[in-house]
Amino acid sequence: MIRGLLLSKVFGRDEIIASQPVPELAEELRRDTGITVVAGNAEVVRAGAIIFIGVKPGVVLPVIEETAGDLNGKLVVSLAAGIRLEAMEAKASARFMRVMTNTPSAIGRGATAVAPGSRSTREDVSRVLEMFNRIGAAVEAEERHIDAVTALAGSGPAFVYTVIEALARGAEAEGMPHDVALTLATQTALGAAQLAAESGASPDELRRMVITPGGTTAAGLAAMEKLKTSEGLMAAVQAAAARGREMATS
CATH class of the missing domain: 1.10.3730.10 (ProC C-terminal domain-like)
Structure with a gap:
């Protein structure tokens, strides 16, 4: 997804910061994309205006718990399958959304669905839809359809x-x-x-x-x-x- 955002000029390299605790993978990401890569999640959360959580499903809630204080009030977009908005909203007072996209987003040909949470605003939805429409086609969906989106677009x-x-x-x-x-x-x-x-x-x-x-x-x-x-x-x-x-x- 990072590559697609850069390719479509949604963000510049100096506007993206990512965390990767494994030094070898961090260096590879830094070399391939030119973005800032740090080891800890807290630094990313404090620096970012929009927070994307792109980890395995089993790690999503621990990451939110770890950074809950800094997430409060921010727009947080989860890219993980299976983890419900209600569960995330119980961990932090952020404006959570779920987004399911797919690997062709790396070349600007992604298929993406955006599901807003109870705290996200229409401005949040419009902003995220615009972002993902720049790297493919994006639609708004109810969270109850996200499992089908995961199957159709993600898989x-x-x-x-x-x-x-x-x-x-x-x-x-x-x-x-x-x-x-x-x-x-x-x-x-x-x-x-x-x-x-x-x-x-x-x-x-x-x-x-x-x-x-x-x-x-x-x-x-x-x-x-x-x-x-x-x-x-x-x-x-x-x-x-x-x-x-x-x-x-x-």
């Missing part, structure tokens, strides 16, 4: 990569060289996604534009239907969402 890139890989392997099975197959599969997914985003047509309408009755696309789609490909992708999203709910109660 979704892995599902898409699996589809790209499978398309390439299918072409390889027909004798195509690996690098050629992967290039064509990746560009096909990229172009199809861009057309879906910009055309205003539904996925079903776009799919019908490609199909000729009795043709190659129809044969391929019939094979996908036989193997229940759509059901498998739906099940992947639902399983990921269920895991997010489990994490919230563990």
Whole structure:
């Protein structure tokens, strides 16, 4: 996310400070991004106007407890799956929000949902939405939908990569060289996604534009239907969402 914010010029390098207690990782982050990296969370919280918590879910509440005094009254954005706003708001008097984004945000192509907490203001929501719209597409969502967002947007890139890989392997099975197959599969997914985003047509309408009755696309789609490909992708999203709910109660 830091790389996306820098790439899109949302913030300059001198406007971001991050904490990383592992010296080797801190040096790597400093070298790769040019931002200020310190060892402790307290220094970041005291210096920052907007605090992003980007740690593993099990560490979120301890980090908030550790810095609660300095967090009070500040806008705090949690990027972690599974940790509810109510739990965070019980630890500090900050204006908490939850944001779920994904790895393509690093190149300005992220998919992000923003869920406001009970203390966050409409100005807070607008500010965070504007920020994440600069590194992709961002929408406001109710917190009860965040587990589904985590599954669709957060885990979704892995599902898409699996589809790209499978398309390439299918072409390889027909004798195509690996690098050629992967290039064509990746560009096909990229172009199809861009057309879906910009055309205003539904996925079903776009799919019908490609199909000729009795043709190659129809044969391929019939094979996908036989193997229940759509059901498998739906099940992947639902399983990921269920895991997010489990994490919230563990």
